[in-house]
Amino acid sequence: MTQTNTSLKTRRIGIVVAQFNQVVTDRLLAGAQEALEQAGISRDRQLVVSVPGAFELARTAKLMADQHQVDGIIALGAVIRGATSHYDYVCAETAHGLAEVSLNGPVPVMFGVLTTDDLYQALDRAGGKVGNKGRDCAAGVLTMLDVQDQLTAAK
Numbered sequence: 001m002t003q004t005n006t007s008l009k010t011r012r013i014g015i016v017v018a019q020f021n022q023v024v025t026d027r028l029l030a031g032a033q034e035a036l037e038q039a040g041i042s043r044d045r046q047l048v049v050s051v052p053g054a055f056e057l058a059r060t061a062k063l064m065a066d067q068h069q070v071d072g073i074i075a076l077g078a079v080i081r082g083a084t085s086h087y088d089y090v091c092a093e094t095a096h097g098l099a100e101v102s103l104n105g106p107v108p109v110m111f112g113v114l115t116t117d118d119l120y121q122a123l124d125r126a127g128g129k130v131g132n133k134g135r136d137c138a139a140g141v142l143t144m145l146d147v148q149d150q151l152t153a154a155k
């Protein structure tokens, strides 16, 4: 599918970012914001909201989507395995929650939540040697808007 990006100048993108493991999520946020700006979505059209942890991302994304504040949403977080099974619950519910908001809500939601065994794996994926998941999600949300436009035009 070709990228048209015709209406990017008017798009608004929401970014919901978890404060937990902020040394990682700050880098994801920076990657996402920089990529959006490079694509033509200036900072004043990026609505950034921070929440306590990954578990809170879905509810906040839902509020943004339901209030029609944005055309697409990027959810950013870093869940890092601890000593107990808490990690599994946070990962599962965060993923289910965000998927539900994306499937049942009016705008696409990108899953920019790292789920890693340790801090090093997370940093590698937040602007380190394995890329930046925030940046990937910025590209992804724009592709999703383009896909949506093309499907609407093809009706």
Ligand SMILES: Nc1c(NC[C@H](O)[C@H](O)[C@H](O)CO)[nH]c(=O)[nH]c1=O
Pocket: 018, 020, 021, 052, 053, 054, 055, 056, 077, 078, 079, 080, 081, 090
């Ligand atoms: N352990 C991590 C959490 N835990 C916190 C939860 O997300 C949530 O804020 C709390 O249980 C209150 O509802 N969050 C992360 O984003 N990353 C973690 O590694």
Ligand SMILES: CC(=O)[C@@H](O)COP(=O)(O)O
Pocket: 079, 080, 081, 082, 083, 084, 085, 086, 087, 088, 090
């Ligand atoms: C992913 C978590 O919630 C985690 O950091 C909790 O750590 P623990 O399992 O050691 O309590």
